[in-house]
Amino acid sequence: MEPQAKIETKDLNLFYGTFHALTDVNIRIPARAVTAIIGPSGCGKSTLLRCFNRMNDLVEHTQVTGRIAIDDQNILEPQTDLIALRRKVGMVFQRPNVFSLSIYNNLKFGLRIHGMLSRRNEIRQSVRTGLEQVGLWDDLKDKLSANAHTLTLEQQQRLCIARVLILRPDIILLDEPCSALDPIATLRVEELLRVLCKDYTLVIVTHNMQQAARVSDFTGFMYLGRLVEFADTQKIFTNPAEQLTEDYIRGSFG
Amino acid sequence: MPNNSSESIASHAEPRRSEAGMLASVTRWRRKIGEPIIELCIRLSGILVVVFVFLIFLFLLRDSLSLFRQYPLRRFLFGTAWLPISEPPQFGVVPLLLGSIYVTLGAIVICVPLGVGSAMFIAEVAPKHLKNVLKSLVEILASIPSVVLGFLGIIWLAPVLRNTFHLSTGMCGLTGSLLLAFMALPTIISISEDALISVPRTYREAAFGLGATRWQTLWRIVLPSASSGILAAVMLGIGRVVGETMVVLMVTGNAPVIPRSLLQPLRTLTATIAGEMGETVGGSDHYYALFAVGLVLFAITFTINLVADLFLRRARK
Numbered sequence: 001m002e003p004q005a006k007i008e009t010k011d012l013n014l015f016y017g018t019f020h021a022l023t024d025v026n027i028r029i030p031a032r033a034v035t036a037i038i039g040p041s042g043c044g045k046s047t048l049l050r051c052f053n054r055m056n057d058l059v060e061h062t063q064v065t066g067r068i069a070i071d072d073q074n075i076l077e078p079q080t081d082l083i084a085l086r087r088k089v090g091m092v093f094q095r096p097n098v099f100s101l102s103i104y105n106n107l108k109f110g111l112r113i114h115g116m117l118s119r120r121n122e123i124r125q126s127v128r129t130g131l132e133q134v135g136l137w138d139d140l141k142d143k144l145s146a147n148a149h150t151l152t153l154e155q156q157q158r159l160c161i162a163r164v165l166i167l168r169p170d171i172i173l174l175d176e177p178c179s180a181l182d183p184i185a186t187l188r189v190e191e192l193l194r195v196l197c198k199d200y201t202l203v204i205v206t207h208n209m210q211q212a213a214r215v216s217d218f219t220g221f222m223y224l225g226r227l228v229e230f231a232d233t234q235k236i237f238t239n240p241a242e243q244l245t246e247d248y249i250r251g252s253f254g
Numbered sequence: 255m256p257n258n259s260s261e262s263i264a265s266h267a268e269p270r271r272s273e274a275g276m277l278a279s280v281t282r283w284r285r286k287i288g289e290p291i292i293e294l295c296i297r298l299s300g301i302l303v304v305v306f307v308f309l310i311f312l313f314l315l316r317d318s319l320s321l322f323r324q325y326p327l328r329r330f331l332f333g334t335a336w337l338p339i340s341e342p343p344q345f346g347v348v349p350l351l352l353g354s355i356y357v358t359l360g361a362i363v364i365c366v367p368l369g370v371g372s373a374m375f376i377a378e379v380a381p382k383h384l385k386n387v388l389k390s391l392v393e394i395l396a397s398i399p400s401v402v403l404g405f406l407g408i409i410w411l412a413p414v415l416r417n418t419f420h421l422s423t424g425m426c427g428l429t430g431s432l433l434l435a436f437m438a439l440p441t442i443i444s445i446s447e448d449a450l451i452s453v454p455r456t457y458r459e460a461a462f463g464l465g466a467t468r469w470q471t472l473w474r475i476v477l478p479s480a481s482s483g484i485l486a487a488v489m490l491g492i493g494r495v496v497g498e499t500m501v502v503l504m505v506t507g508n509a510p511v512i513p514r515s516l517l518q519p520l521r522t523l524t525a526t527i528a529g530e531m532g533e534t535v536g537g538s539d540h541y542y543a544l545f546a547v548g549l550v551l552f553a554i555t556f557t558i559n560l561v562a563d564l565f566l567r568r569a570r571k
Contacts, residue, residue, distance in 0.1 A: 053463065055459070055462065055463060058459075058462060082465070083465040083466075083467065084465070085465075086462070086463060086464060086465035087464075087465045090463070090464070091463040093456065093459060093460065093463070095456060097454070097456035097457060097459060097460040098460075099457055099460065099461075099475050099479070100457070100478070100479045101475075101478065109461070109464065109466075109474060109475070110464045110465070112474070113464065113465060113466045113467070113470045113474075114465060160460070163460075163464065164464070167464065167465070
């Protein structure tokens with residue numbers, strides 16, 4: 001008996017205009033683990049990730065068919081509450097995209113839009129918990145009113161993660177979250193992800209195979225809009241079933 | 255550096271020596287004579303602009319100061335009556351200053367919400383084809399000569415206002431405010447729109463990713479991020495309103511009295527200068543008083559532009 005999948009897609013196809021970006025993707029992403037999606041640039045891995053919180057809706061002329069179930073709820077149905085969905089499925093982007101607001105207000109924004117604003121000391125408590133979870137509290141507790149752009153890139157990216165965590169999501173999508181960071185900061189953020197996966201379902205898109213190997217429990221390999229293989233990370237990197245996967249892992253292309 | 259490389263090419267490629275040598279000499283000529291000439295021209299035009307501004311200011315100052323030899327500065331600044339041809343004449347700038355302030359404030363109240371609102375619509379909401387149409391319409395709006403607007407004000411807007419508010423005359427401050435608001439709109443819209451558009455796309459993505467609606471994103475993230483640029487747009491719009499002459503001369507009724515409301519005829523600083531300059535005798539007190547009015551106006555617009563510039567500089571950071 002397979003474990004319950006947190007996210008499950010069935011025959012997922014996506015078109016940007018006439019471009020067929022995703023073809024028949026069937027993936028089962030397990031709960032409370034890190035799932036990495038790897039593949040060469042333009043293979044559709046970011047597109048797939050953006051399906052899970054329907055960020056592709058923002059791109060004009062996008063058409064999606066198939067089924068994406070999160071906790072057995074098809075999120076492609078038109079009556080899906082996108083606001084609730086995006087609270088439940090948080091997203092961290094490639095470049096740290098903190099708002100040009102104070103650190104405190106960066107975190108407060110999410111609470112406000114989801115009507116989670118309560119008494120001031122409760123907000124402060126949430127902000128504190130959020131920053132503690134990403135290991136920023138000790139550094140930043142005395143300068144919460146500073147503009148978030150004064151932080152280092154690593155701190156900014158951690159703040160972006162905190163901004164998602166504070167909304168108490170189930171799933172966190174990370175779109176190449178370390179590509180703007182230096183190697184040491186990358187390792188530290190990866191450590192953070194290992195801690196977070198005890199409580200959250202993490203899906204990380206990366207073109208860095210070592211990163212996928214280090215950080216993930218499961219790995220999906222995508223190529224030209226198709227999911228070629230999905231298995232335990234260990235298996236993908238030591239004994240892949242598909243020749244294409246093996247070639248990519250060995251660095252023959254991509 | 256390029257000079258070195260051309261010499262090294264010349265020494266390596268023997269048969270091409272003369273050609274390369276000629277090339278080098280052309281480059282050398284350009285560097286020795288051409289460049290300095292161009293630089294001098296550019297430098298000169300830069301300096302000239304500064305000199306002109308400075309001379310204008312000096313000229314204004316000199317002629318204004320001539321007034322204050324005959325007429326006390328205090329009575330000019332705080333005098334409540336502008337009666338230049340009575341005996342003795344009174345040159346109190348307060349009615350004119352208040353006229354300008356009233357009309358400007360009225361225009362701001364009208365054009366700032368409207369302008370920023372349209373900028374928000376064009377930058378964030380309108381679909382692409384509508385956006386292009388609107389942007390060119392705004393540009394056309396900017397190119398309407400003020401005298402045409404003034405004409406429309408006299409024959410159409412003033413009667414409408416007179417009937418609406420049951421006034422004795424439609425030539426009043428409000429008419430001027432409405433038309434000036436109209437004139438400041440293009441400035442405010444296009445600069446605010448630039449400010450909104452230059453807010454990074456990633457901010458919007460982040461906000462949408464957190465579950466924000468379009469309006470929440472616009473109101474809480476995009477607008478605050480663009481606030482410096484929008485403030486600069488507003489200041490530049492105000493600068494245009496304060497300095498505008500033709501429209502107010504035509505429609506505000508030209509009554510240099512202290513206005514009690516925008517529904518009364520009044521007169522601005524600019525309209526006073528334009529309206530009276532033709533009737534004065536060169537070198538008379540009246541003539542110099544108009545220069546002093548110009549100096550007050552200059553001080554106001556200078557301050558506004560300075561503030562706008564400060565905001566723009568902050569916006570660029």
